[in-house]
Amino acid sequence: MSRYQATPPVDSLVLYKTHPARVLGVGDKIEIQLGGGSTKRVRPKDIALLHPGPLRSLGELERLPEGAVDDAWELLEGEQTTLEDLAELAFAEFTPVTAWASWLLVAEGLRFCGAPESITVRARAEVERDRAEREAKAAAERDWKAFLERMRAATPTAEDRSRLAEVERLALGQTDRSRILEALGYPQTPEHAHRALVEVAYWPVNHNPYPARRGVPGEDAALAVPTLDEDEPRLDLTHLEAFAIDDEGNEDPDDALSLEGERIWVHVADVGALVAPDGPLDLEARSRGANLYLPEGMVKMLPSETTTRLGLGLQPVSPALSFAMRCDERGELRDLEVHRSWVRVQRLTYGEVEQRLDEVPFAALRATIARFHDRRQANGATRLALPEVSVRVEDGEVRIRPLLRLESRELVTDAMLMAGEAAARLCLEQGLAIPFATQATPDPAEEASDLASMYARRRCFKPTRLLCEPDLHAGLGLPLYTRATSPLRRYSDLLVHQQLRAWLAGATPLDREQVMERVAQAELAASAVRRGERLSNQHWKLVYLRDNPGWRGEGVVVGLEERRAVVLVPELALEARIRTRERLALNDTLKLALADVDLPELSVSFRVLG
Structure with a gap:
């Protein structure tokens, strides 16, 4: 029987797991002493004999000898040996100390490996490979x-x-x-x-991660834009005054207004003339869903060249899809038409038009469109005058300005809604499958008049849904509606244009299944865009507050929760929650001071003054 398989004698050196141990007593179980003086009773098979001893103290193993280890390895390379022979060759003697030093070489596994009674001496090529790997790992x-x-x-x-x-x-x-x-x-x-x-x-300290976190592309599409078919038949409307009315600095004018006698024309950039269904531009726009509007800039769903060629007023003459309609005394739309057209457009800002509302042709437009507006209101349209702001990052500085409630803005909004109703009715009459924009009537239905009730009222509304079946849009007060006036900015509008263009050209339009498949894909992307925009605006508002630590202002209580109040800060259009011991009522105005901003957490806290 090999000495390594024999019952270890008292004071011998054994291996317990990976640790040295000294045998104190032998019986049914073997009593061993471990480092630190602790003892343990183990089965014989739980230990391996390294040296028969005598070993008086484990402390003897703390000072390991230097030996001719490389000489021993070179002499034995490729052979089998035992722990005793390895100790004799490497350290010139076999003692508990050299046995332990030899076993550590085996445990290292580089030049030697195996068990005490059968040690493999590894070949040079293997050792050099493993040594290189270990050095690289270290x-x-x-x-x-x-x-x-x-x-x-x-x-x-x-x-x-x-x-x-x-x-x-x-x-x-x-x-x-x-x-x-x-x-x-x-x-x-x-x-x-x-x-x-x-x-x-x-x-950077102000980095905005939210569009990328929502999976929204951060750059315009780099795709070629085809040339316009100049031979396509178009109605020449260049004799009409046409006005593209937008916010100052707007970069994608895609709608304009004209008045011809009693007829109102809404001209919309003819994006479908360059973006054919299922072409590269269409697939790209569908995957993006909508333009991404950020305080630091805009990312377009279509290449910038598309806007350059088709944006109304960016060229001397622009191709358009023009909707004509009359608005009767009850605000109902009559004599609906749609044409591929040429228009000559002048660009104006809301502020400029606000000063000219009593002039020709804006006074007549105002009077006519007012009838449509009144009809919507009578049908339950909701008008929520909640604070709105424009957030821009200019030269690294955040600028926040309120969006004034201008009559000119409402005039243009109503005109675009007229075009949306007209497009929906024309498509329904012609059997064209399109995404109708619908919204169920909220409950309760009472009107809101103050900030708290408007805040609560907004929360009652369900999101607008795009369906192929026409239905009420309660928030707009319209029995039938589709989005058709922003094809440069929103894919669902472009889809409506593609269907109308197919009908006008006598071509086969998309069927209902094809339309809904496209809508589902685009709306999924557009939802990510809207979420990215909302979080980005919140981000830059908090950057503004962090950079203005002495900010003080007013907040209006718009909601009450347990131990907290929901406060709307009008000058920032910012919602926050505050803790207060005072009993508050809805619409109470509080004087606030900034307490803390945590940009990564997208959170802000205020303290109540006074």
Whole structure:
């Protein structure tokens, strides 16, 4: 029987798991002493004999001898040996200390491997390969530890940026785990990843992650735009004065107004003339759903060249899809027509038109469109005068200005709604499948007059749905409606144009199933766009507050929750929740001061003054 399989004597050196042990007593079980003086009773099969002893103390093993290990390995390369022979060759003697030193070489697994009674001496090629791998692993571990130290000190190098892309993927919601954040002790959330990236200057302090987090493209599409078919028959309306009325700085004018006697014309950029169903531009626009409007800039669903060629008023003469209608005394639309046309458009701002509402032709437009507006109101249209602001980032500075409730803005809004009703009726009469915009009547139906009731009223409305079956749009007070006046900005409008153009050209339009398939895809993308816009606006409002720590203003109580009040800050169109011990009532006005802004968490807190 091999000595390594024999019952170990008292004071022998044995291996217990990976630790040295000294045998204290032998019986049914073997009593051993471990490092630190603790004892344990184990089965014989739980230990392996390394040396028969005598070993008086485990402390003897703390000073390991230096030996000719490489000479022993070279001499035995490729052979089998025992622990005793290895100790004799490497350390010139076999003692408990050299036995333990030899076993550590075997446990290391580089030049030697196996069991005490049968040790394999590995070949040079294997050793050199494993040594290189171990050195590379050790270097990688040292590099990893150094990287983590740089992260903790917020001093990453340029070479660290490729590593931090992992954290960015978590910050953008593209993965749910980051080894780096885990090693640094951060929770595995996009918000904490955002915070970490800002702390190490991978992201600028004001970085807006929300469009990318929603999966929305951050750049315009780089696609070729076809040329316009100049031979396509069009109605020449260039003799009519046409006005594209927008906010100052608008970059995609796609609708304009004309008055011809008693007829109102709404001209819309003829985007369908360049974007054919299922072509590359159509597929790209469908995948994006809508333009992305951000305080820091706009990302278009179609290439910029499309706007340059088709935006109304951007060229001397523009191709349009023009809707003609009369509005009778009851506000009903009559004599509906739609034409492919040429128009000559003048661009104006709402502010400019506001000063000319009593002039020709705006006074007549105003009087006619007012009848349509009154009909909508009588049908239950909801008018919520909640605060609205424009948020822009200009030269790195956030600028917030209120959107004034101008009559000129309402005039244009109503005119576009007229065109939407006209388009819906024309498509219904011609049997064209289109996405009708519908909205159920909210409950309760009473009108709102103050901020709190308007806030509550808005929450009663369900989102607008796009369906192939015509139905009421309660919020607009229209029995039939489709979106048709923003084809440069919204895919569903472009789809309506494509259907109308197919009918006008005598071609085969898309069927109901094809339309709904396209609507479903585009609306999924558009929903991400709207969410990205909303969160981006909130982000930049909080940047503005963080950069103005002394901000003070007013808030109006629009909701009451347990121990908290929902407050609307009109000058920022910002909703917040505050804690207060006072008994508050709806529509109470509170004087507020900024308390704290947490940009990654997208949260803000205020304190009540007085």
